[in-house]
Amino acid sequence: MTKIKFIEADGKEHQVEAQEGQSVMQAAMDNLVPGIVAECGGFASCATCHGYVDEAWLKKLPPPDSAEEGMISCAYHVQPNSRLTCQIKVTPALDGLVVRLPVSQTSE
Amino acid sequence: MEERIIIVGAGQAGGELASSLRKQGYKGRVLLLGDEAHPPYQRPPLSKGFLQGKLSLTELYLKPLATYERFDIELKTGTRVEAIDRATKEVSLGDGSRLAYDKLVLATGGRARPLNLPGLEDARLENLFSVRSISDVEAMRGRFVPGNRLVIIGGGYVGLEVAAVAVQLGLHVTLLEAAPRLLSRVTGPEVSSFIERFHRERGVEFRLSCEVRGLELDEARRQVRGVSLACQGAPERLEADLVLVGIGLIPNTELASAAGLAVDNGIVVDEYACTADPNILAIGDCANQPSAYTGGRIRLESVPNAVEHARVAAATLVGKMEPYAAIPWFWSDQYGVKLQMVGLSTGYEQCVTRGSVDGKEFSAFYLKDRRVIAADVIGRPAEFMAARRLVSSRAEVDVTRLGDAAVPLNSIAA
Numbered sequence: 047m048t049k050i051k052f053i054e055a056d057g058k059e060h061q062v063e064a065q066e067g068q069s070v071m072q073a074a075m076d077n078l079v080p081g082i083v084a085e086c087g088g089f090a091s092c093a094t095c096h097g098y099v100d101e102a103w104l105k106k107l108p109p110p111d112s113a114e115e116g117m118i119s120c121a122y123h124v125q126p127n128s129r130l131t132c133q134i135k136v137t138p139a140l141d142g143l144v145v146r147l148p149v150s151q152t153s154e
Numbered sequence: 155m156e157e158r159i160i161i162v163g164a165g166q167a168g169g170e171l172a173s174s175l176r177k178q179g180y181k182g183r184v185l186l187l188g189d190e191a192h193p194p195y196q197r198p199p200l201s202k203g204f205l206q207g208k209l210s211l212t213e214l215y216l217k218p219l220a221t222y223e224r225f226d227i228e229l230k231t232g233t234r235v236e237a238i239d240r241a242t243k244e245v246s247l248g249d250g251s252r253l254a255y256d257k258l259v260l261a262t263g264g265r266a267r268p269l270n271l272p273g274l275e276d277a278r279l280e281n282l283f284s285v286r287s288i289s290d291v292e293a294m295r296g297r298f299v300p301g302n303r304l305v306i307i308g309g310g311y312v313g314l315e316v317a318a319v320a321v322q323l324g325l326h327v328t329l330l331e332a333a334p335r336l337l338s339r340v341t342g343p344e345v346s347s348f349i350e351r352f353h354r355e356r357g358v359e360f361r362l363s364c365e366v367r368g369l370e371l372d373e374a375r376r377q378v379r380g381v382s383l384a385c386q387g388a389p390e391r392l393e394a395d396l397v398l399v400g401i402g403l404i405p406n407t408e409l410a411s412a413a414g415l416a417v418d419n420g421i422v423v424d425e426y427a428c429t430a431d432p433n434i435l436a437i438g439d440c441a442n443q444p445s446a447y448t449g450g451r452i453r454l455e456s457v458p459n460a461v462e463h464a465r466v467a468a469a470t471l472v473g474k475m476e477p478y479a480a481i482p483w484f485w486s487d488q489y490g491v492k493l494q495m496v497g498l499s500t501g502y503e504q505c506v507t508r509g510s511v512d513g514k515e516f517s518a519f520y521l522k523d524r525r526v527i528a529a530d531v532i533g534r535p536a537e538f539m540a541a542r543r544l545v546s547s548r549a550e551v552d553v554t555r556l557g558d559a560a561v562p563l564n565s566i567a568a
């Protein structure tokens with residue numbers, strides 16, 4: 047089991063057990079973490095699963111592909127460490143990952 | 155007694171509402187009743203990755219069964235609600251039992267519009283399909299084998315998505331559309347011709363301005379053998395191994411109308427998802443709601459709407475009252491290319507395009523009073539997010555800059 051911590055914009059923390067092979071987005075959905083909407087179901091089409099990945103972890107992840115990059119570039123509340131959580135696959139190497147969530151996925 | 159919310163319909167909207175209630179801290183009982191055999195699942199992949207065999211059944215499920223248990227959502231699949239008794243605040247189920255509710259939410263979605271041709275009423279055709287549910291796809295999959303001739307009736311998104319999967323799997327596909335161009339109700343001519351060319355190049359044949367005259371059946375009346383049609387008046391017959399009907403959706407409003415609730419192209423609700431009965435709400439594909447975006451009433455068939463409408467209903471049920479204010483948007487996926495649409499182009503005065511109609515990437519912006527009211531973005535995801543902003547801000551734009559692909563879209567608003 048890989049432990050992932052989601053931190054909502056207001057600071058509320060959710061520690062979840064993620065399964066290897068699923069996406070970080072799905073791990074949040076399975077655990078009813080508020081703050082991730084995931085309208086498109088994980089196909090990099092909606093940018094409502096946007097999260098901030100800490101610098102140290104960012105280096106361990108495969109870089110975004112062009113579809114993810116395109117969607118993230120104009121999502122709401124973007125930062126340099128913004129990623130689409132549906133495009134990050136859970137692996138044992140991600141144990142302890144911390145993902146912070148934006149104030150809103152759907153508006154300014 | 156603990157308060158009890160019953161949700162009728164365990165689809166995208168119903169499932170989202172149940173989760174949303176728990177996320178918002180609702181402590182009462184939540185019963186989620188669905189007539190299908192499955193927990194809430196995503197429908198978009200039915201006509202895309204699932205039909206293609208790229209996604210498994212469990213990957214369609216929005217959440218594993220364990221999640222419902224853990225968050226105390228009482229999910230009952232295979233359970234059909236037959237009637238609502240508003241006076242006693244009870245619903246009756248298929249097996250004759252009754253369940254009492256304090257609040258009731260109708261999230262019943264819709265069903266595929268059947269082909270209305272004389273002489274078909276009694277026929278139970280084994281190779282005539284529509285795609286609305288997992289079981290529909292399971293029924294038709296066996297016939298998606300190379301060489302089979304597929305005739306698709308209806309050139310909307312579902313028909314086009316199935317056409318894309320089918321030609322990629324090696325079927326011969328002919329798509330029939332009554333209008334002179336594809337997607338004519340939802341998009342402009344520029345995008346219609348782009349999409350048509352895209353499919354033609356990959357082997358899909360089209361019959362536009364086409365009227366279906368009848369289906370030819372085998373002797374046992376179990377199989378369709380051919381489709382007779384008239385294309386711009388010229389009669390023609392197409393042989394078919396299977397036929398797909400994708401001509402729209404009929405909202406499931408019968409429960410509501412039998413209970414005396416107003417129905418007008420969907421169950422009539424206000425901006426908080428409430429019907430005229432203070433204890434009954436309706437959400438998703440089955441609901442007709444006021445739209446802050448159009449200023450009128452609207453019934454939308456999309457996942458973003460189902461999700462947003464469920465959140466509005468959850469807020470209403472926990473007493474927060476947040477009106478629905480989202481701008482409609484939709485996506486599709488054909489041959490791995492993303493199509494993303496925002497806003498409604500109805501009533502536009504001018505269409506400005508970026509990118510080339512001959513290439514693989516293309517955007518169309520629909521303007522009224524120099525403001526972008528809607529956009530179709532194909533294969534340019536970054537532009538889609540910028541387009542969403544332009545539509546929601548209703549800012550005036552400089553048309554020449556908008557049409558110049560070298561100018562970044564997020565700098566367009568004047």
Ligand SMILES: Cc1cc2nc3c(=O)[nH]c(=O)nc-3n(C[C@H](O)[C@H](O)[C@H](O)COP(=O)(O)OP(=O)(O)OC[C@H]3O[C@@H](n4cnc5c(N)ncnc54)[C@H](O)[C@@H]3O)c2cc1C
Nearest residue numbers: 163165166167189197198234235262263438439455456457
């Ligand atoms: C093939 C296909 C492809 C699609 N592609 C896209 C796409 O790419 N993008 C997009 O945004 N949208 C897409 N959609 C639309 C999207 O799936 C719907 O808008 C969404 O599912 C609506 O959610 P809903 O909960 O309102 O209805 P549904 O998801 O249809 O759920 C309603 C549920 O209620 C059940 N039910 C009905 N009556 C009763 C009753 N009396 N008792 C118990 N249960 C009942 C139904 O069986 C069903 O399970 C697609 C739809 C289809 C069919």
Ligand code: FES
Nearest residue numbers: 086088090093132
């Ligand atoms: S879920 Fe839609 S982009 Fe990730």
